Amino acid sequence: MKIGVIGAGAIANFLFEKINEQQQENLRINSVFVRNKEKYKHLESKYAVNLYTELDEFLDSDIDIVVEAANITTVECLLPTILKKKDAIVISIGAFADSTLLAEVSNLISEYKNNVYLSSGAIGGLDLLQNAHALGTVDKVTLTTRKPAKTLIEKEITSERVVFEGKAVDAIKLFPRNMNVSIVLSLAGLGIDFTNVRLIADPHIDKNIHQIEIVGDFGEATFTITNNPLPENPRTSYLAAMSILGTLKRINYNFKIG
Ligand SMILES: NC(=O)C1=CN([C@@H]2O[C@H](COP(=O)(O)OP(=O)(O)OC[C@H]3O[C@@H](n4cnc5c(N)ncnc54)[C@H](OP(=O)(O)O)[C@@H]3O)[C@@H](O)[C@H]2O)C=CC1
Numbered sequence: 397m398k399i400g401v402i403g404a405g406a407i408a409n410f411l412f413e414k415i416n417e418q419q420q421e422n423l424r425i426n427s428v429f430v431r432n433k434e435k436y437k438h439l440e441s442k443y444a445v446n447l448y449t450e451l452d453e454f455l456d457s458d459i460d461i462v463v464e465a466a467n468i469t470t471v472e473c474l475l476p477t478i479l480k481k482k483d484a485i486v487i488s489i490g491a492f493a494d495s496t497l498l499a500e501v502s503n504l505i506s507e508y509k510n511n512v513y514l515s516s517g518a519i520g521g522l523d524l525l526q527n528a529h530a531l532g533t534v535d536k537v538t539l540t541t542r543k544p545a546k547t548l549i550e551k552e553i554t555s556e557r558v559v560f561e562g563k564a565v566d567a568i569k570l571f572p573r574n575m576n577v578s579i580v581l582s583l584a585g586l587g588i589d590f591t592n593v594r595l596i597a598d599p600h601i602d603k604n605i606h607q608i609e610i611v612g613d614f615g616e617a618t619f620t621i622t623n624n625p626l627p628e629n630p631r632t633s634y635l636a637a638m639s640i641l642g643t644l645k646r647i648n649y650n651f652k653i654g
């Protein structure tokens with residue numbers, strides 16, 4: 397599968413290294429869409445990719461699928477155009493908190509028959525949540541996220557602080573670079589207005605910890621994911637980058653699990 401990546405930050409560099417440098421069977425990144433070619437010029441020789449700043453040229457290049465590794469605004473601006481030509485994997489899931497975009501994307505999927513894959517990112521358990529809610533009988537979903545304090549607030553603190561408590565719909569507005577996980581969890585389950593979120597700045601940790609609690613007719617489930625950060629961007633978990641690689645591998649394989 398030939399891949400085009402949008403963005404060239406921490407997640408994108410993980411993918412360049414693991415896919416192009418270390419090589420993965422049947423996967424190859426050919427094209428990278430950036431805002432500033434000069435800034436990222438070194439990538440062309442390092443990973444044998446072509447850089448693009450024009451979206452149509454990027455989409456018409458030698459790629460089968462687009463991987464977004466940029467931010468929410470980029471998804472809002474580019475995804476509708478992408479879906480007219482290519483499948484897409486999205487990691488900045490927060491974009492789908494906008495119901496207008498969600499409806500537009502649903503219409504484009506029907507019309508152009510391209511697929512959108514929402515990576516599970518820095519969490520897991522989305523298969524269980526979707527199964528448990530297949531009859532609409534999950535009652536409660538709560539996400540408690542703890543991140544190193546310095547990645548959430550500028551001021552130094554000595555004890556933990558709850559920086560957000562409420563619904564996913566508001567969490568993503570206030571923390572668009574930290575709460576994408578709350579939106580994928582919402583889409584798999586009760587929706588953005590009914591998924592409970594707590595975000596805690598913790599000065600005593602150096603990992604991104606997501607705790608998920610699900611209650612419904614099936615019973616109860618709790619998961620804790622203790623994520624190592626990506627060195628290039630400690631706000632982003634290593635698993636978020638891995639989840640894109642996992643999605644790419646699963647698309648390629650006809651023996652589907654879960
Ligand atoms: N679902 C999940 O669990 C998670 C999701 N995320 C999402 O992934 C995104 C990427 O994370 P990460 O790699 O750590 O972030 P980085 O800040 O390291 O990299 C972001 C990259 O996107 C580029 N970019 C921004 N806007 C555009 C654009 N319009 N067109 C092309 N490139 C663009 C930036 O380029 P430039 O130099 O031009 O600014 C930069 O190279 C985050 O913003 C977040 O939305 C992150 C962590 C977890």
Ligand SMILES: O=C([O-])CC(=O)C(=O)O
Pocket residue numbers: 517518572573574575576577578604623631632633636
């Ligand atoms: O990487 C993480 O732990 C989660 C994150 O930033 C997000 O969901 O936006």
